[in-house]
Amino acid sequence: MTGSTLEVTFTPADFSALEERDLSDVVCVVFDVLRATSSMITALANGALAVFPVSQISEALAIHNKNPDVLLAGERDGVRIMSDLTGTIPFHLGNSPREFTRNVVQGRSIAMTTTNGTRALRACARAWSVLVCSFLNMSPTANLLRSELPRHLILVCSGTFEQVAFEDVLAAGALCELLWDHYADGDRADSAEMARNLFRQERADLQAALGRSRNGRRLLANPDLSADVPFCLQQDKFNLVAELDPNGAVRKRR
Numbered sequence: 001m002t003g004s005t006l007e008v009t010f011t012p013a014d015f016s017a018l019e020e021r022d023l024s025d026v027v028c029v030v031f032d033v034l035r036a037t038s039s040m041i042t043a044l045a046n047g048a049l050a051v052f053p054v055s056q057i058s059e060a061l062a063i064h065n066k067n068p069d070v071l072l073a074g075e076r077d078g079v080r081i082m083s084d085l086t087g088t089i090p091f092h093l094g095n096s097p098r099e100f101t102r103n104v105v106q107g108r109s110i111a112m113t114t115t116n117g118t119r120a121l122r123a124c125a126r127a128w129s130v131l132v133c134s135f136l137n138m139s140p141t142a143n144l145l146r147s148e149l150p151r152h153l154i155l156v157c158s159g160t161f162e163q164v165a166f167e168d169v170l171a172a173g174a175l176c177e178l179l180w181d182h183y184a185d186g187d188r189a190d191s192a193e194m195a196r197n198l199f200r201q202e203r204a205d206l207q208a209a210l211g212r213s214r215n216g217r218r219l220l221a222n223p224d225l226s227a228d229v230p231f232c233l234q235q236d237k238f239n240l241v242a243e244l245d246p247n248g249a250v251r252k253r254r
């Protein structure tokens with residue numbers, strides 16, 4: 001596809017640059033494998049109506065105060081937001097995808113704030129389309145992109161704190177691998193080559209790879225959260241594509 005571009009951004013430092021770019025003809029795919037995008041995909045698969053990603057705790061509380069039926073979800077430093085941070089009520093859910101069960105989220109909307117993932121989504125909000133991806137819905141997302149072949153595609157890694165996150169680059173590389181031949185005649189950025197090479201190097205044992213990552217080590221060391229790592233590595237557990245709509249809600253793509 002002559003004139004096409006495939007690019008990967010690695011760190012939160014890229015968020016401000018994305019906000020300044022003209023994204024009107026760009027499709028962005030956002031990854032926060034451990035754990036925001038994995039939790040969003042799980043929530044939608046289990047019947048949630050929408051997930052509203054917001055940057056600040058106060059924004060989530062404002063949505064809930066306007067509509068008390070909206071669930072509050074999110075974390076700071078990996079841990080569910082409690083009353084000491086809200087000044088009022090604790091959040092209903094943290095950022096573990098295992099919490100977003102059908103009996104909790106079906107038919108509900110969720111206001112979610114996390115350290116990096118929701119910031120990444122907001123940074124891409126002006127793009128032509130913003131897709132939400134994880135290992136849990138990798139192939140359905142790739143299938144959609146192969147069918148539509150956006151001319152300009154940016155895979156956005158949310159990172160951890162202000163640094164690159166190994167697992168996000170690994171997932172971006174997995175998507176690059178699935179799309180590689182479709183962008184053979186275009187401009188495949190070095191960043192896409194790097195991500196793809198990382199995935200090809202580690203694909204034989206993703207569990208071990210994530211066990212070496214900063215976020216993976218942190219979660220595995222916490223008995224309450226250690227099961228999140230193998231959960232988030234389940235490939236194509238859910239057959240859905242998720243997209244950020246013009247109103248700022250992540251929903252199943254129709």
